[in-house]
Amino acid sequence: MRIDIITCLPRLLDSFFEHSILKRAQEGGHVEVVVHDLRDYSLNKQRQVDDYAFGGGAGMVLTIEPIARCIRKLQSERTYDEVIYVTPDGERLNQKTSNRLSLTENLIILCGHYKGVDERVRTHFITKEISIGDYVLSGGELAACVIADSIIRLIPGVLNDETSALTDSFQDNLLAPPVYTRPADFEGWKVPDILLSGHEAKISDWRFQQSLERTQARRPDLLP
Template identity: 80%
Template sequence: MRIDIITGLPKMLDSFIYQSIMQRAQNKGLVEVVVHDLRDYSNNKARQIDDYQFGGGAGMVMMIEPIAKCIRKLQAERKYDEIIYMTPDGKRFEQRIANKLSLLQNIIILCGHYKGVDERVREHFITMELSIGDFVLSGGELAAAVVADAVVRLLPGVLSDETSALTDSFQDNLLAPPVYTRPADFEGWKVPDILLSGHEANIAEWRFQQSLERTKARRPDLLEE
């Protein structure tokens, strides 16, 4: 899989790309993450990528020319399954979307900034618009990192135990059950006996019931879906 991230602030993504699961996945050749500096596609010496909005109003707007140049260059090199724009008014990013994206070969993620991008970018280039929540960030880099991380960890071979991702919260519209590790007794706080029983079927049933109760209490909306 290849993920191309287009941004005006590429250094914001350096630590994310070269750490933990993301670095391991790239070292294994399971994913290629490439960050593109949008300023390299600017039309002037000042490397400008934003301008005032027509009609007046506060805030700058990301210009269409640098974005179009970058996307078209990438499209000339390979076919992309999705061109994603990170924006507060996009569709809420959820686990099922991460699952879908993990099956694709090539995606582009465009990071918004300022008041957003020229609307013509959204009309003519973008195939999917995503938001990680009902709040506004200074830029789309953190949101792009969230999406990329959620997708990459689903790729076969990325996690040491490939079944781990399948038991995460939201995979079956339930929150994950409580988990415990050693010691079994810490200052009188004990691990539930069922988890020490070795009876796999009973443990699986206990975990399901715990997931169900936790979801009812914390996210009942998931059960309605």
């Protein structure tokens, strides 16, 4: 998989992809993440990528020209499954979406900034709009990282134990069950006996029941 991220603040993304699972995923050849500085595609010497909104109002808007130039250049080099724009009014990101996107080959993620992007970008270039929640960030960079992380960890071979991702919260519309590790007894707080029994079938049943109860208590909206 290849993920191209377009941003006017590329240094915000530097460290995120240089550690832990995301770093190993790239080193192992499972994914290539390429960050593009939108200012490199600016049409003026000042490398400006924003301007005032027509009709007035507070805040600046990312202009269409540099975005169009960047996306068109990338699309001339390969075919992209989706061109994603991260925006508060997009489709809410969920595990189903991440699962589907993890099966693609090439993605572009466009990070908005200021008051967003010229609407013509969304009309003519964007194929999917995604939100990570009902709130506003200073820019789309953090949201792009969240989306990329949720996708990359699902690519076969990225996690040491591929079944780990399959048992995450939301994979089956249930929250994950509680987990425990050593010591089995900490100041009188004990791990449930069933988890120490070695009986895989009973442990599986216990975990399912715990997931169901936790979902009913915390996220009943996930249940049919």
